[in-house]
Amino acid sequence: MNSNSKLDNRDRAVLMKTSFMQGLSTNSAIRVLSAMSVLNLPVRHSIFREGEKAELFYCVLSGYVRLYRLSHEGREADIRICGPGDSFAECLLYSDNAYAYNAQTAEHSALAAFDMQMIRDIASEEKDVAQAVMASLSRHLLSIIDCVANDRLFTAPQRVANYILARCPVDGGPALIRLPFQKSLLAGMLGLAPEALSRAFSTLRKSGVTVRGRAIQVVDVANLRNV
Template sequence: MNKSLKLNTRDKNILIKTPFLANLGSHALNRMLEIVTVNGYEARDILFREGEFAEHFYCVLSGYVRLYRLNKDGREADIRICGPGDTFAECLLYKGDTYRYNAQAAEPITVARFELQKVRDMAEQEHDVAKAVIQCLSTHLMSTMDCVANDRLQTAPQRVAHYLLDQCATQDCASASIRLPFQKSLLAGKLGLAPEALSRAFSSLRRAGVTVRGRVIQISDVSALKQI
């Protein structure tokens, strides 16, 4: 069950730093903030289902949202894991009128919602908004192409190693300790792996000095991990 919330200072600061809003002029930004609504959801709540009429696109303010599809047998395939600052469903601003996937709260979340039709109308009037839409969609397209390429070119251990190295990129040291911000099942979905494939990948990375204890991952030799 979702509940309406007020846009507080913290959430506003996250929102205005998102790629979609960060480059807007003050007039366009204020207009966007006037039409935003904020909602909270509990873990496992469904924000929308594939095939439903699309009224909004979203920006995550706190927590994580899982985007996925179901086949006719009920088998799930993760598409994306969205965290704070990520937007989703904005692809429907100019194409389609129904949601293309399911969106579920992976944990208690807060999201900002923008009414699609209002943003369409605003983009016709505000050059900054139209440009922001184009930039956002272009960024997602390039990210999708990278994901497809990685799925085809990288093994499961390489995908996991790449993710871990990204997390410790700011740590200029020979070893590192990382705490996952979400459950390993979400990491599997984020990397396009089945949970059992993720477990096998972590097992194979032991030779590179990677050990897993719950959400905490120890990397004893960062340089060895880079060679995977």
């Protein structure tokens, strides 16, 4: 693990577009960045475990991070897959001081790590920082509501179809998209077991969806909307 890296231009651009950093004054942004370090982590690196003392929250600059919980029997349940621009664990800024889930890199990743106590101190003095924290928490809450609704309203094939449609570059006709990560991560993102994802892809073949590795070919985007 390398925790001495500095923000390069690409990572800075990703960070400054997050809901947590957008809208900060120059002075506030400088203070917030002073409470941050950059971590370069290998694949499957444990960032933190459920129950550990929460001292940092994070923003993904590159790569993907898997948030999950473990049952007493060792079964895993994915909570969220975080990609570039996503933040996690900031919900603990004003809550319990222990992480409520596990976080692990799904591939080589660069993370911005923020010291919670320093951010709390800055937010108490800088109104725009406090507002940025609330905006980030609000975005997470709305995202959770969407996830719960999707689990209740859509079948597994519909969830997969919606994911594909949201990333198709055209509204009709053929399209080709490429998954940015392994299908096991897509399953977790959609709240499906890997075998349920495989069955969903098999069902979607009738609607013109073909999967080869990470490449997904759609014969007719308009037809896929009828799933």
